[in-house]
Amino acid sequence: MTAQRRFVRRTVALAVTASVAALTLTACGGDSDSKTSSGTETSSGTRTGGHNAADVSFSKEMIQHHRQAVEMAGLAADRASSAQVKSLATKIKGAQDPEIKTMSGWLTSWGEKVPQDMSGMGHDMSSSAPGMMTGADMGKLEKASGAMFDTMFLNMMVEHHEGAVDMAKTEKADGKYDPATELAADVITAQSAEIEQMNKMLGKG
Known part of the structure; x- marks a missing residue:
């Protein structure tokens, strides 16, 4: 039972870590896309305005x-x-x-x-x-x-x-x-x- 509980806890811990990592990457990607979009708008504004x-x-x-x-x-x-x-x-x-x-x-x-x-x-x-x-x-x-x-x-x-x-x-x-x-x-x-x-x-x- 003890070994089984440890296995379950380790599995849960790994799943949580993976989820956090995925969220972090998504957030970074979102920031990057936002900056790119903003930069494009600024660049476009400079060209046409x-x-x-x-x-x-x-x-x-x-x-x-x-x-x-x-x-x-x-x-x-x-x-x-x-x-x-x-x-x-x-x-x-x-x-x-x-x-x-x-x-x-x-x-x-x-x-x-x-x-x-x-x-x-x-x-x-x-x-x-x-x-x-x-x-x-x-x-x-x-x-x-x-x-x-x-x-x-x-x-x-x-x-x-x-x-x-x-x-x-x-x-x-x-x-x-x-x-x-x-x-x-x-x-x-x-x-x-x-x-x-x-x-x-x-x-x-």
Whole structure:
């Protein structure tokens, strides 16, 4: 009987120990999951939040601004006579297409509407944005070819870029969303260099 009682007590003790260990592991696992969830929420909040009205305006206007630049660049392929102009146009399109996608993603994550794409429709895409060409301007560029196109394209794109730089400077000063202000800084650097390049191509630099 004594041996049997000892066996029973030992069995009960082992069962209790196992239960306590299981509860402890569950509790630790719960804490870990909670921390991970909290961390994800915080990280997500950082990615999608922390923006202000200036960030929204910048993204919406720059999307339209970039779309028009891409449309202008697209005309160069079969209208430009200068290899330099064609190369520059390809570079502009290659840089600005991805930025349009990036800014569209921001707007979607903020619950904002991405502006309708009006490029190629002969409309003024955003009259409030500096440096934007009018529908009439775009019509003239579409009808031009050869050396006339090259000159017209470069003059228009210089003005267009200057407008983009102004918009980017405003975003850097007033924006709150770090990725947006960083993109604005990139726009200032890249497009200022392209303005200098185009002015040299026009014989102004």
